Amino acid sequence: MNPRSSLFVLAIGFGILIVLIGALGYGALRRADSIHQEMRLAQDSYLKAEESRRGIVQDIFLADILVRDYLLDTSPEAPSRRNETIAIRKSVQRELEDLSMTTASASSPALERLGSEVERYWESLDPVFQWTAEEKKQKSWVFFARNVLPRRDAVINLARELARLNNETLGREGKRLQDSQRRLHDFLFRMMTVILGIGICVALLTTHRVIMLQRTREAQRQQLEETQNNLRRLSRRLVEAQEVERRALSRELHDEVGQMMTAVGIELGNLESLRGGPVEAFRARIEDAKRLNADAMRALRDIAMGLRPSMLDDLGLQAALEWQGREFSRRTGVTAVVDVDGELDDLPDEQRTCIYRVVQEALTNCARHAQARHVNVAARSEGGDILVVIEDDGVGFETASAGRGGLGLLGIQERVQALAGRLNIASSPKSGTRIQVQIPYGAAA
């Protein structure tokens, strides 16, 4: 996985993780809140229902007592008690209404029956209040036992039934809430598992990425170190090479040109002493001096050509490369075929020089190591690039060891890179060497 896409995956992973944790926390809080609320509602409704139910039972007993009191008091001035019963009746009615509001639908038939039983109870009481004192004495107990007591017992029984139903409802509610809680628990467990899984993945990925980054950095550090070493080696070799070249140049100038110029000087001195001497001897001296001078010129020209061929400036790249190929052939006896596109003469000086030096270095290497019989040099523009290829049919070399060995190749590399170009060396001990250089057309460094 490449670094960018792994970073993308990591970001997504972290994002999902955060969103999940947030959603889980929020959801869990919401669910817990609602369960708590429902629990309180269930308890409230149970307590209210129980309160109303107890009120009803209490009121019935109260009414009972009231009626008894009334029946027991046989004095003519006994209060009627009717109004008090009516008040109780109203109170019971209110409590029944409260009860019907708080009771679950499961117990509503029982509630309806309770309502009608209560009604019948009140109806059974109704005639009593019309009675005279005499009637009270005669009928009360019988009436009470036959009519009122069964009604009252029915009401009480129904109230008990209702209490049982109410308890059941509470139990059911409790169970439902328990289920709800268990579901919340399961949900939490599942989410935790998922989050944990994603968390582990993200952690693994992060660790992997950190390790990769460390490795890359380590590799870069090594590469940098190697580059620095190369650079140090290169600059040391450059200094050495410069020194060697200067020494060679100095020797050539001193030993060849200097000697010849000295000889010319001597000849001129001889001429001076020959003034007035025989004409033949004079002529011979002059010929010698001229010959020496010509030799010195030739030596100078060769040195200058070796440093930088004037041809590159006078005639352009094509001519200079053709000349170089011929010089190479002259020196080594190796056939050199040079095929250069004439268009390249218009290149900026930097690029012309670079290509010229690349070919020069390649041919020098070829002459030194390759034991080749043929060399091909081709330069042409291709696409937006200049393509230079130098191939020989020599013994080749191990490309791996080349970077450390030759200053020349390093120098080529530097030149090509300075022009944003690419150097490609393909060589193996059997198939000869192919050096390819590609430089963007007309681009300056």
Added chain:
Amino acid sequence: MKKIRVLIADDHGIVRKGLRLQLEQDNGFEVVGEAAEGREAVRFSDELAPDIVLMDVAMPNLNGIQATAQMIKKNPHVGVIILSMYSDETYITRALAAGAKGYLLKEDADRDLHSAVRSVAQGKRFFSPAIASTLRADYMRELQQRGLEDSYELLTEREKEVLQLLAEGKANKEVASMLNLSISTVETHRTRLMQKLNLHSSAEIVLYAVRKRIIS
């Protein structure tokens, strides 16, 4: 006898002076001007109408080869002699292609200057003798390396004649009248000899002739 009018183009004053001194030793020559760079040389050639231009190769602004091409374009009859240190065919081919009639090595200038100017003024070509041997050595080596033979002996006598006249700088028409042939026959000979010798331009014909010492 009419003097041969010479223009000297070289960016070194001391060289111009030396050449002038050498030429003025002979009454047949008259140095009509000195140019220190290529453009000046082209302008002077226009203004002074010299018979011969002695042209250095390496000059500022416009090098000798380019200046030669411009001069010949304006005045095809001017005889340009290139002065150079190099006997490599790369230079010589380019000089010939630009229209130069002579190629004189600087090291031999003192000896050959007079004969070079005189030959070119007479409409002939001139090449320093050392050039022929360099060219010949290169040519032989190249033939050998490619496993080829010199195909000069494959030419007919007529073709050899045509080759020599063309190399001396004669136009097809002149060759035709000299050999009593029609122009188209000369053209046929020319094409065939170029094929046989693997030559591709007039400059290469001249070069070949120099190499073979058919002309000098």
